[in-house]
Amino acid sequence: MPGDFNNRIRRRIIVIQVLMVASILLLCAKSFDIQILKGKELSEKAENDYSRNIIIKGERGQILDQNMNKLGASIDAVTITACPAKITNPGDAAKKIADLLDINQKKLKETLSSKRMFAWVERGVTTEQAEKIRALNIAGIYFENDSRRYYPNRNLAGQVIGFTGADDSGLEGLEFKYNSVLEGRTRKISLTRDGNGRILDYEKKRNSELKGDSIVLTIDKKIQFLSEQALAQAVTNHQARSGIALVMKPGTGELLAIAHFPEFNPNNYKGSDRDTYRNRAVTDAFEPGSAMKVFTAAAALEKGVTPKTIIFCEKGTYRIGSFTIHDTHSYEWLTISQIIQRSSNIGAAKITESIGDKALYNCLSGFGFGSRTDIGITGETPGNLIPYKKWSKIDSGAISFGQGISASALQLITGISAIANGGNLMKPMLVKKILSSQGEDIKEYHPEIVRRVISPGTAHELKAMMNLVVGEEGTGTKAAIDGYEICGKTGTAQKVVEGGKGYAKRKYISVFAGFAPMENPELAILVIVDEPQKQYYGGDVAAPAFKTIMAESFNYLNIPPEKNKNMVALLSEGGKN
Amino acid sequence: MAAKNNNMIKSHVPRKTTGFRWLVIIFIIFSELMVYTWIRTESTHALLRISQAEELLLHKRSYHKALLAEKEWLKSDARITQIAKNRLNLSIVTMKQTIYFSGEDR
Numbered sequence: 001m002p003g004d005f006n007n008r009i010r011r012r013i014i015v016i017q018v019l020m021v022a023s024i025l026l027l028c029a030k031s032f033d034i035q036i037l038k039g040k041e042l043s044e045k046a047e048n049d050y051s052r053n054i055i056i057k058g059e060r061g062q063i064l065d066q067n068m069n070k071l072g073a074s075i076d077a078v079t080i081t082a083c084p085a086k087i088t089n090p091g092d093a094a095k096k097i098a099d100l101l102d103i104n105q106k107k108l109k110e111t112l113s114s115k116r117m118f119a120w121v122e123r124g125v126t127t128e129q130a131e132k133i134r135a136l137n138i139a140g141i142y143f144e145n146d147s148r149r150y151y152p153n154r155n156l157a158g159q160v161i162g163f164t165g166a167d168d169s170g171l172e173g174l175e176f177k178y179n180s181v182l183e184g185r186t187r188k189i190s191l192t193r194d195g196n197g198r199i200l201d202y203e204k205k206r207n208s209e210l211k212g213d214s215i216v217l218t219i220d221k222k223i224q225f226l227s228e229q230a231l232a233q234a235v236t237n238h239q240a241r242s243g244i245a246l247v248m249k250p251g252t253g254e255l256l257a258i259a260h261f262p263e264f265n266p267n268n269y270k271g272s273d274r275d276t277y278r279n280r281a282v283t284d285a286f287e288p289g290s291a292m293k294v295f296t297a298a299a300a301l302e303k304g305v306t307p308k309t310i311i312f313c314e315k316g317t318y319r320i321g322s323f324t325i326h327d328t329h330s331y332e333w334l335t336i337s338q339i340i341q342r343s344s345n346i347g348a349a350k351i352t353e354s355i356g357d358k359a360l361y362n363c364l365s366g367f368g369f370g371s372r373t374d375i376g377i378t379g380e381t382p383g384n385l386i387p388y389k390k391w392s393k394i395d396s397g398a399i400s401f402g403q404g405i406s407a408s409a410l411q412l413i414t415g416i417s418a419i420a421n422g423g424n425l426m427k428p429m430l431v432k433k434i435l436s437s438q439g440e441d442i443k444e445y446h447p448e449i450v451r452r453v454i455s456p457g458t459a460h461e462l463k464a465m466m467n468l469v470v471g472e473e474g475t476g477t478k479a480a481i482d483g484y485e486i487c488g489k490t491g492t493a494q495k496v497v498e499g500g501k502g503y504a505k506r507k508y509i510s511v512f513a514g515f516a517p518m519e520n521p522e523l524a525i526l527v528i529v530d531e532p533q534k535q536y537y538g539g540d541v542a543a544p545a546f547k548t549i550m551a552e553s554f555n556y557l558n559i560p561p562e563k564n565k566n567m568v569a570l571l572s573e574g575g576k577n
Numbered sequence: 578m579a580a581k582n583n584n585m586i587k588s589h590v591p592r593k594t595t596g597f598r599w600l601v602i603i604f605i606i607f608s609e610l611m612v613y614t615w616i617r618t619e620s621t622h623a624l625l626r627i628s629q630a631e632e633l634l635l636h637k638r639s640y641h642k643a644l645l646a647e648k649e650w651l652k653s654d655a656r657i658t659q660i661a662k663n664r665l666n667l668s669i670v671t672m673k674q675t676i677y678f679s680g681e682d683r
Binding site: 482552 | 596599602603606635636638639640642643645646647649650653654655658669672674
């Protein structure tokens, strides 16, 4: 009996052992099948559930002023998307989201009620707003990290900087022109998601090497602000239509300010008139009026005429062919210097008669009128300078005092700067350098002399003439600044009838262009006021704004007065921020 | 009888060793499975913790960036000038900021 029992037990043990070995063998076989034979296929299947490939884009580069102040930067934002097919109650979802984002509820409801698999809800939402919407826990609403362009100084230099669209691509200004430099680079990456569908390692892959390059401008934020303020005051005081002010360093051609009025806020560009987006200092041409007389005088001096050469100014009325030109006052004999000082149209026309059309044309085209400066801004106008062979008699007369020719504000300030720096036409500069995302210099732009347009002697004589304009008996006395020798020229041009022929009555452009200090010019400034209502002479409308910009910029840049050499000037502390 | 018992003992000893070996193999495989599972779980947890830390860092960095942008606006000339003019009733006296001394006063 015990033997049978032992045998039975032994058999059972053998059976159990066989079963266990068989199970282990089965497990091993299955494990081999899963891990080795189907391993690749299954791991791919699993990865598809928790990872996917997407294209990511780095952050957009910054736009900085010459002192590295941010003019345009990107901040983190969230893009909210939806899968309308998964939203159970579109009306309720639309109401809750629209309330938080302050967007059109009706339009959002329409979007969420469709049967589509994808729809944009809102792009560039702040992280705080996104968190509030996330807390609503609405099925079918998704969040993606994004960035949004932000202009911390709001209206400042809006027309120069421009703005980007919803997809973070530049639409206007430097944002558009330098889009390829500023925009972040793209890369295809594989993302891992957790059980809740959250992306685990997104930011790690969206690293700084994808960030776009930054551009450093020649613009000085402070001078830009001073210019915008002075211009706004001039335009408002004279109930004018618009205005432009430019500040340039004559020695290098660097633009320190490009101010426009009316302004617009690039953070909310949709709220402004499209006409205000344009950088009109570069894109629009206008008849500069008497400000052109300095270039006529330059042509004469280069031909050997001296500043003391006298010209009979016909007592205020002079007939050229069937046209009659007038001076504001009746003059008889005036020297070239006095013609500039008192802004005699007849004197300027007679200068051209004496030197010939070709000499004037060559001088004006030498100063860059009629051709683009190639500053690198989209839509730059070359202005209009008709070849001298096509000039009629009245054309040559009118061009000599700035009618019948059109130029951009940029061309005019560049020409004035050439006189200020001793005769070299500089290529205007707006971008100083391009920086990589790590802050290293990628490209640096240097001042470039286009050509010598007048001799240093001629430039010196022109400076003396322009200094008389601001002195007693000149037309630009309102531009004088105590302690400084200012050189300038007023201009008042009648505007051409829009879409018609001839000149409009009571529609003027007031101009003042000049530079200072006379001996060693640090700044050249141009102020243009379009259609002023109360007064219209450049000396009354634009000159005071010129004075304010120049005086405040000198104060900021700590440029000491040069007059009263026996006196000591103590300047209050300016300094850049 | 004694000889028979001796034979039984001899024949049982190898059988016991074989069973023990199998148990050891099963234990090793089971342990390996447990360790593997534990490592995978820990790895996933670590990944989640890293992800959460990164998310927090991202949030802080984003907040820092927003604060920098706000700082730029706070120090903007337009804002400061507005406060100076409207709240503090200050005015700009650019033309009076230069004080002249005669040469004798030096």
